[in-house]
Amino acid sequence: MKAVAYYRVSTATQARSGLGLDAQRAAVADLCASRGMEIIAEFTEVESGKRNDRPELTEALRRAKLTGATLVVAKLDRLSRSVAFLSTLQDSGAKFIAADMPEANELTVHILAAVAQAERKAISTRTKEALRAAKARGVKLGNPNGAASLKRAGKGNVAAIEAVKDAAQSRAQELAGEIEAVKAAGAQSLREIAQGLNERHIEAPRGGSWYPSGVKRVLERLGT
Template identity: 40%
Template structure:
């Protein structure tokens, strides 16, 4: 049961102007804060919204600096919907805590300073793991695309288009076609060497790979050939072995 109220300053952050104008993400943050305020007896005395990257410390953000100033003047607590709206950096969170800046997080209103510091550290570690896994997955996807896998090429094209804001559908289609054209051009460049290796006695995929490696011909990534890479490229070029392939 709520026996007293405390004054709080609501602070929301979105990363792009589009999110700020459309309310995408912003309304959800306000709802979190409003619900937590009702449940915990918080009196919202002001609201500030920034459209900036989470990499900036809150005191370096235009509206964030104003929110902190109001908190000090009114002896109020800052409240954010989620911890990452305050900062994505455990260093920034720790600095605020060390400066005795008291703040609340709507999704975990009862968390103390130690718990907030711990959550920030765990969140930063998880983001690091995700970034590493994403980088590895993209590298594998790029390798398959370089070997002529059209589905991988299309996935990269879609991802590139999604990351490039403001591009028209026509330009996205052109970008996708340009990527496929580069792959097709490279595939055609190795058609004759592969065909020559087959004509010189290559009867298995591995023999063709060994032949290409022996000639110093590399894959599109500059590495040596494997039987699987040969298979993929031969399928795209509609090339076949004169005898039954060895099992891979």
């Protein structure tokens, strides 16, 4: 059984430093070893997961199809959460598997991607509606305390509060990988993590630079 490995990192800095790549390689290697699969080729992409035009992935898919190998990735988000992209992947005719969900088939992956995409759209819609409602009631937008400011306004809009919380939680999940990469590079304290995120040019949830207090809030949302 043959395997073509595909790894993806979001920034050139990650690619040069190996942040994230080592973990991906280890996950793919462990899965292949457990299934008796031989890795015959490896491809590494430096690109945002939001884009579908990834030449390294295209080449990996082509190689997998031509050799009859299975495309192996560490995590499903290394491919994409875009339904359109996953449809293209399935239409390519190449088999693929993810180390974090090896039992998933093409239909399962497509359904999961559709649910994830629908949830992102729903969160975005709820947030926009909540902000419009808050603005109509005279709540000052851009308050750094978000949900807390809506509560203090005494308007009783539970949906608006929940929408803000949902948006914050979604953002925290997006930042989880970057924080783990910074910690893997040696950052331990909140200040060191904040410095690492700033060096990677990652914007804080409210824009601008990171500070220890902001890192603490994100870690609390992630339960770490």
